[in-house]
Amino acid sequence: SAVKPRIEKAMTTMAIMAGEELALPxxxxxxxxxxxxxTPYDQQTSSSRGTFSMGGAVAGAAREIRxxxxxxxxxQLEASIDDLALADYGxxxxxxxxxxDTLARRALIYVEQGKLDAAVGDYTAVLxxxxxxxxxxxxxxxxxxxxxxxKDAIRDLDRLLAAKPGLPEALYxxxxxxxxxxxxxxxxxxFGAAMENRNQNPxxxxxxxxx
Numbered sequence: 779s780a781v782k783p784r785i786e787k788a789m790t791t792m793a794i795m796a797g798e799e800l801a802l803p804x805x806x807x808x809x810x811x812x813x814x815x816x817t818p819y820d821q822q823t824s825s826s827r828g829t830f831s832m833g834g835a836v837a838g839a840a841r842e843i844r845x846x847x848x849x850x851x852x853x854q855l856e857a858s859i860d861d862l863a864l865a866d867y868g869x870x871x872x873x874x875x876x877x878x879d880t881l882a883r884r885a886l887i888y889v890e891q892g893k894l895d896a897a898v899g900d901y902t903a904v905l906x907x908x909x910x911x912x913x914x915x916x917x918x919x920x921x922x923x924x925x926x927x928x929k930d931a932i933r934d935l936d937r938l939l940a941a942k943p944g945l946p947e948a949l950y951x952x953x954x955x956x957x958x959x960x961x962x963x964x965x966x967x968x969f970g971a972a973m974e975n976r977n978q979n980p981x982x983x984x985x986x987x988x989x
Contacts (some may be wrong), residue, residue, distance in 0.1 A: 953969040
């Protein structure tokens with residue numbers, strides 16, 4: 779923005795207006811200070827002209843960004859733009875909030891935001907609908923470890939390994955949970971088994987579903 783930063787708290791105003799359009803908190807919006815290399819010339823801020831004129835331009839630009847983000851999200855999610863809403867840093871399906879695929883995608887967004895409990899909740903809903911979704915079970919176990927819920931993680935990993943014995947990622951993460959619980963003997967056994975079952979990929983056992 780070329781609006782003067784020390785008058786009318788213009789920088790904060792611009793950030794608020796952009797954030798409202800993009801569903802972002804003010805702290806996530808960066809407003810450039812007047813610099814003719816990157817912003818147009820502005821003579822002065824008078825009355826409410828800065829908010830009305832510059833703010834309107836900022837809001838309009840943010841709406842255009844939102845439209846582009848929703849189009850990209852619609853392409854990725856194979857959904858209609860009309861079925862999407864921009865909220866909490868991401869475009870989420872709003873027509874089918876109980877759809878397992880939608881919940882799994884939203885869980886990944888929650889992880890990026892650091893909302894681990896919310897991500898666990900979504901993976902739990904996915905697994906209620908699709909108990910055999912091994913990927914979601916593995917990810918929920920990793921989140922449980924990150925949240926200090928080692929027993930929950932082990933329950934998930936035991937069930938996963940019953941369905942797919944020798945899975946290196948499950949063995950490795952169960953070893954991590956066991957180690958955190960102080961069961962070093964069991965942890966060493968799982969770590970060793972994970973390395974033995976790495977399926978010709980020396981790094982397979984090191985794929986960690988943790989935050």
